[in-house]
Amino acid sequence: MSEAAASAHADHGHHEPAGFWSHYVFSTDHKMIGRQFLFLGLFMLIIGGTLAMLIRWQLAWPETEVPGMGWVPEPTMYEGIIPPNTYNMLFTMHATIMIFFVVMPVMVGGFGNFLIPIMIGAKDMAFPLLNMLSFWVGAVAGVIMVASFFVVGGAAAGGWTSYTPLTGDAVFTGVNWGINLWVLSLFVLAFSSLMGSINYITTVINMRAPGMTYFRMPLSIWSLFITAILLLLALPVLTAALGMLFFDRVFATNFFLPAGGMPLLWQHLFWFFGHPEVYILVLPAMGVTSDILSVFSRKPIFGYRAMAYSMIAIAFLSWIVWGHHMFLSGMNPLLGTAFMLTTMVIAVPSAIKTFNWLGTLWGGSIRFTVPLLFAIGFVSNFVIGGLSGIFMASTPVDIFIHDTYFIVAHFHYVVAGIIFAMFAAIYFWFPKMFGRMMNSTWGIVHFIGTYIFFNLTFFPMHFLGVGGHMRRIYNPMQYEYLEQFGDMNVFITISAFLLAISQIPFIVNFVWSLFAGEKASENPWEANTLEWSAPSPPPHGNFATTPQVYRGPYEYSVPGVEEDWLPQDRPLGAAAATGH
Amino acid sequence: MAREATARSSSGDGVETLAHASAFGGGPPPPSQAEPVISNARLGLMMFIGAEVMFFAGLIGAFLVLRLSSEVWPPPAQPRLPVWITGFNTVVLLCSGLAMHRASLAARLRDRLRLSGWLLATAVLGALFLCIQGYEWVRLIGFGLTMRSGLYGSTFYALIGLHGLHVLGALVWVGVVWFLARQGSYASDQAAGVELCAMYWMFVVALWPVLYGLVYLY
Numbered sequence: 065m066s067e068a069a070a071s072a073h074a075d076h077g078h079h080e081p082a083g084f085w086s087h088y089v090f091s092t093d094h095k096m097i098g099r100q101f102l103f104l105g106l107f108m109l110i111i112g113g114t115l116a117m118l119i120r121w122q123l124a125w126p127e128t129e130v131p132g133m134g135w136v137p138e139p140t141m142y143e144g145i146i147p148p149n150t151y152n153m154l155f156t157m158h159a160t161i162m163i164f165f166v167v168m169p170v171m172v173g174g175f176g177n178f179l180i181p182i183m184i185g186a187k188d189m190a191f192p193l194l195n196m197l198s199f200w201v202g203a204v205a206g207v208i209m210v211a212s213f214f215v216v217g218g219a220a221a222g223g224w225t226s227y228t229p230l231t232g233d234a235v236f237t238g239v240n241w242g243i244n245l246w247v248l249s250l251f252v253l254a255f256s257s258l259m260g261s262i263n264y265i266t267t268v269i270n271m272r273a274p275g276m277t278y279f280r281m282p283l284s285i286w287s288l289f290i291t292a293i294l295l296l297l298a299l300p301v302l303t304a305a306l307g308m309l310f311f312d313r314v315f316a317t318n319f320f321l322p323a324g325g326m327p328l329l330w331q332h333l334f335w336f337f338g339h340p341e342v343y344i345l346v347l348p349a350m351g352v353t354s355d356i357l358s359v360f361s362r363k364p365i366f367g368y369r370a371m372a373y374s375m376i377a378i379a380f381l382s383w384i385v386w387g388h389h390m391f392l393s394g395m396n397p398l399l400g401t402a403f404m405l406t407t408m409v410i411a412v413p414s415a416i417k418t419f420n421w422l423g424t425l426w427g428g429s430i431r432f433t434v435p436l437l438f439a440i441g442f443v444s445n446f447v448i449g450g451l452s453g454i455f456m457a458s459t460p461v462d463i464f465i466h467d468t469y470f471i472v473a474h475f476h477y478v479v480a481g482i483i484f485a486m487f488a489a490i491y492f493w494f495p496k497m498f499g500r501m502m503n504s505t506w507g508i509v510h511f512i513g514t515y516i517f518f519n520l521t522f523f524p525m526h527f528l529g530v531g532g533h534m535r536r537i538y539n540p541m542q543y544e545y546l547e548q549f550g551d552m553n554v555f556i557t558i559s560a561f562l563l564a565i566s567q568i569p570f571i572v573n574f575v576w577s578l579f580a581g582e583k584a585s586e587n588p589w590e591a592n593t594l595e596w597s598a599p600s601p602p603p604h605g606n607f608a609t610t611p612q613v614y615r616g617p618y619e620y621s622v623p624g625v626e627e628d629w630l631p632q633d634r635p636l637g638a639a640a641a642t643g644h
Numbered sequence: 645m646a647r648e649a650t651a652r653s654s655s656g657d658g659v660e661t662l663a664h665a666s667a668f669g670g671g672p673p674p675p676s677q678a679e680p681v682i683s684n685a686r687l688g689l690m691m692f693i694g695a696e697v698m699f700f701a702g703l704i705g706a707f708l709v710l711r712l713s714s715e716v717w718p719p720p721a722q723p724r725l726p727v728w729i730t731g732f733n734t735v736v737l738l739c740s741g742l743a744m745h746r747a748s749l750a751a752r753l754r755d756r757l758r759l760s761g762w763l764l765a766t767a768v769l770g771a772l773f774l775c776i777q778g779y780e781w782v783r784l785i786g787f788g789l790t791m792r793s794g795l796y797g798s799t800f801y802a803l804i805g806l807h808g809l810h811v812l813g814a815l816v817w818v819g820v821v822w823f824l825a826r827q828g829s830y831a832s833d834q835a836a837g838v839e840l841c842a843m844y845w846m847f848v849v850a851l852w853p854v855l856y857g858l859v860y861l862y
């Protein structure tokens with residue numbers, strides 16, 4: 065090691081905080097904050113998943129006693145039987161937690177924090193203190209959301225979309241403080257996201273290592289960068305709407321109530337935020353998938369620039385498609401047609417991405433590792449969810465399937481499909497995050513169970529939907545024409561339980577590997593991006609010396625190079641030759 | 645799976661010394677790490693203002709939708725908004741923007757006396773703006789226009805009140821910067837602290853005429 069490098073090492077060594085609190089709790093290190101977000105999200109995934117199981121029980125065996133739930137006090141449950149109000153609460157909180165406290169913390173908060181600085185060759189974020197605040201404010205939002213289960217009247221029960229007038233006044237849902245806390249929690253979360261997104265954007269623009277041009281950034285970074293821009297601009301609109309909703313509920317104003325106000329306005333504001341939001345959820349998943357596919361195909365990503373440009377196109381288009389959630393709201397049909405067209409257009413960049421993923425795999429020397437399997441799982445789910453999206457985008461079809469289980473099937477293929485990308489990313493970066501490998505045999509078991517039961521759970525929902533099975537319905541057996549679906553509902557529920565059980569290998573593997581996994585080398589996957597030239601796990605400050613970047617991130621199987629990978633920071637040619 | 649990165653470790657030592665060498669044959673020489681065009685703090689504040697713009701865009705959008713779908717506006721039997729006094733108040737706030745502009749010029753010239761003088765002027769004008777607005781609010785409430793008197797009242801108090809809160813926050817910031825400027829904090833090397841504050845102040849000032857035009861005049 066040269067003297068300069070050694071002294072640089074000593075130099076950043078003494079910044080490292082030593083105490084437990086400043087190291088593990090109030091850390092300003094982007095890697096620790098990333099891990100904190102990851103743990104927060106995984107913990108909330110358990111809560112959100114449990115709620116889903118309760119929903120499924122009720123749909124398969126309506127109004128029977130849920131095993132092991134006898135202890136829940138009335139009026140939440142009656143000796144283990146779920147009453148209608150509670151059912152509404154279950155699906156509302158399930159979705160809210162999954163979206164705002166699982167996918168966002170893990171993909172944007174967790175991997176965003178962990179990857180952005182290290183993949184662009186920076187020592188840390190542009191504003192480390194703001195970064196720490198972002199996590200803790202987000203954690204407070206999570207506490208408020210969970211606390212809302214315990215107030216009188218229970219947690220929010222107006223759907224995660226919280227449509228007015230249903231949620232505009234406590235008399236309609238019977239939930240007063242639950243929805244107030246729901247609003248408050250998301251309001252607080254908005255500040256967390258604001259701080260995070262300001263940090264991400266500034267870091268990507270200003271902190272890239274020498275040689276790391278925009279078009280040498282890995283697609284994970286591109287996706288997180290664009291996500292941060294969407295977050296920055298979309299969330300304030302939700303915040304404004306939440307503010308008005310709060311006024312309606314607490315100060316008896318009439319923004320969204322029929323008495324003088326306009327209930328439909330909420331839908332416009334919510335979905336103006338909401339559609340960019342679904343891309344906030346899915347773009348990071350697309351980014352990490354692109355990276356992982358390229359690494360394990362040992363091939364450059366197919367159409368790197370097209371991938372980046374299609375994400376930019378998605379970011380622009382996502383602002384003008386919100387009306388596709390409102391085709392049946394009594395909107396002007398002409399406007400509906402316009403939204404239908406913009407929605408069809410946004411399918412184009414999404415399709416480009418899908419074909420490029422396939423093009424990346426095509427002809428590669430594929431290494432079937434656990435991250436690759438999950439990444440392919442994400443792609444295959446995204447194809448199914450994307451195709452059902454086209455059905456829904458065309459207004460004549462949507463009139464028929466709106467608010468049915470077809471919609472539930474669709475958004476689980478895309479939104480819950482993100483969980484596959486999440487697992488891919490966890491298996492892939494676990495060695496870098498924690499310095500140990502996860503067990504791959506158990507990883508494969510986890511993948512097979514998850515993939516099979518995910519599809520057995522969600523695919524039949526398409527049939528339910530086309531058969532007229534409404535979404536958000538307490539007891540489908542009340543309807544004669546739905547009785548024929550009783551067996552299918554039981555089938556789906558059993559699959560869902562098996563899907564949950566399939567997560568046990570993951571949990572065991574994760575915890576076991578944290579403490580006893582095989583020690584990971586610097587670059588176990590033989591990948592190119594900068595994080596793999598730092599130690600596993602990287603020290604405070606990441607790199608001994610600021611890396612110099614010579615090329616793009618996807619130089620796999622380059623002719624004339626001995627190995628089939630070529631790190632971004634390795635010099636080639638004469639300079640390298642004299643170096644040896 | 646955990647195949648050792650053999651080639652990597654064999655060249656590991658060389659890479660470090662080469663970190664500063666130029667890349668022969670590795671394509672064009674990589675651009676060196678130049679100073680960023682816009683500093684982190686300034687960029688961060690620009691993002692923050694961008695988010696604020698979207699926040700107010702949401703509110704203004706809601707206001708316009710509600711207002712355009714009402715048959716009569718302002719509703720009969722509701723007090724009119726004080727157009728003239730608020731017009732005067734608009735001038736007050738614009739003047740404070742001007743004062744802030746002079747303050748940041750003074751900061752760039754390292755003119756400590758002028759700097760704190762103009763900052764004080766900014767703060768006083770800003771405070772005057774809030775006082776006049778507070779006085780108007782008291783009168784309007786006296787006339788019976790409250791948050792609950794229909795959309796007219798709720799949109800008015802929401803939009804104008806949230807802007808007022810932003811002015812208040814910005815005012816505190818100006819106060820802090822003024823205090824620091826008097827102590828000579830910005831004398832030596834950096835005017836950045838003043839410029840950031842000025843940027844945010846300009847944002848709350850520039851937002852006001854839009855709101856005045858929409859809520860009071862339109």
Ligand code: HEM
Nearest residue numbers: 116119155159162163167223224472479480535536537560
């Ligand atoms: C563990 C597997 C999961 C199962 C078995 C499951 C099951 C369900 C069920 C049964 C519903 C209620 C549908 C209705 O009657 O309206 C639902 C709603 C929903 N789920 Fe999931 N879910 C799972 C995972 C996820 C994940 C990971 C996400 C998001 C990241 C998610 C997002 C949603 C959303 C947005 C709703 C709509 C709630 C509403 O209508 O307000 N789900 N889910």
Ligand SMILES: [Cu+2]
Nearest residue numbers: 338339386389
């Ligand atoms: Cu949408």
